[in-house]
Amino acid sequence: MINIDKLKFDQKGLIPAVVVDSITKKVLTVAYMNKESLKISMEKGLTCFYSRSRDELWLKGETSGNYQHIVSITADCDNDALVVVVEKDGPACHKGTDSCFTNPVWQSEELNEFSLQGLYQLLVGRKNDKPEGSYTTYLFEKGIDKILKKVGEECTEVIIAGKADDKAETVYELADLAYHAMVLMVQMGISVEDVHRELASRHIIDHKIKQEKMK
Numbered sequence: 001m002i003n004i005d006k007l008k009f010d011q012k013g014l015i016p017a018v019v020v021d022s023i024t025k026k027v028l029t030v031a032y033m034n035k036e037s038l039k040i041s042m043e044k045g046l047t048c049f050y051s052r053s054r055d056e057l058w059l060k061g062e063t064s065g066n067y068q069h070i071v072s073i074t075a076d077c078d079n080d081a082l083v084v085v086v087e088k089d090g091p092a093c094h095k096g097t098d099s100c101f102t103n104p105v106w107q108s109e110e111l112n113e114f115s116l117q118g119l120y121q122l123l124v125g126r127k128n129d130k131p132e133g134s135y136t137t138y139l140f141e142k143g144i145d146k147i148l149k150k151v152g153e154e155c156t157e158v159i160i161a162g163k164a165d166d167k168a169e170t171v172y173e174l175a176d177l178a179y180h181a182m183v184l185m186v187q188m189g190i191s192v193e194d195v196h197r198e199l200a201s202r203h204i205i206d207h208k209i210k211q212e213k214m215k
Contacts, residue, residue, distance in 0.1 A: 004038055008080040014050060017082040019092065021099075022071045023196045024117040028092035029100040033082065038073075045070050047084060066090030116182070116192055123186045139183050147187055150180045 009015050014032040021028055031049040033041065037057050040048040047060045047068040061067030068086040075082055093100040126136040139147050154177040161169040185191070 002075060002079070004035065004042075006079055007035075007038075007075060007082075008078065009035065010080075014052070015080060015082060017047075017049065017084050019047065019068065019084045019086055021092075022085045022087050023193050024115065026099050026117075027101055028068075028086070028088065028098075038082075041070060041084075042073070047086060061089060064090065066092070068092070119179075120182055120186065120192050123182055127186050136183060139180075140187065144184075144187055147180065147184050151177070151184055154180050 007015055013034045015034075015038070017031050017033050019028045019031065020026070031047075032052060033048070034050045034057075037048040037050045040057070040059070044059070047070060049058055049060060050056075051058050067089045068084075069089070071085040071087060073082055073084050091098055093102075123136060126134055127140045130137045130140065139150065154173065157173040158170065158177050161173045185195070
């Protein structure tokens with residue numbers, strides 16, 4: 001951990017802070033901190049910024065309730081910019097959107113950005129819109145029993161591929177299992193964040209157990 005005195009604040013005593021969602025890895029906003037707001041952020045575990053327009057400190061969520069709980073703060077190689085990873089209680093943008101970055105400027109036609117959250121949203125769209133000819137639509141129309149059957153089948157396929165020590169086939173079957181598991185999640189109203197929080201809680205428990213064994 002570096003001392004904040006080693007950070008390079010600009011002539012106005014500010015340093016840019018890129019705020020990132022710990023679950024989706026989406027950039028939520030870019031704000032500024034001064035040394036005081038950074039200290040408050042570290043003491044409270046909540047993002048506190050310096051408003052250049054109002055010339056004052058502001059604790060994110062103090063009026064809206066959309067607090068940002070800090071997971072980590074990391075400086076870049078020059079110590080003149082920060083990445084703040086957070087778990088948020090609500091929209092990050094003052095306009096009520098999940099992120100401040102909602103206006104596409106350019107996108108590659110060859111390269112596609114993929115994320116589990118993006119896949120989840122696509123599946124939600126399939127459930128709501130039910131486009132004809134979609135396999136996902138078929139699953140949602142058949143309902144929970146069919147979805148559970150497919151999850152079970154894919155689990156078996158993973159076991160068979162793994163037992164055969166076939167890495168490529170196991171990867172393929174794991175992808176199938178992950179897809180059908182996410183269809184089940186959408187069907188049951190389970191979000192990616194729900195699963196992320198559960199895994200995170202297990203990580204904490206596992207870490208504590210390891211510490212106890214080391215004593």
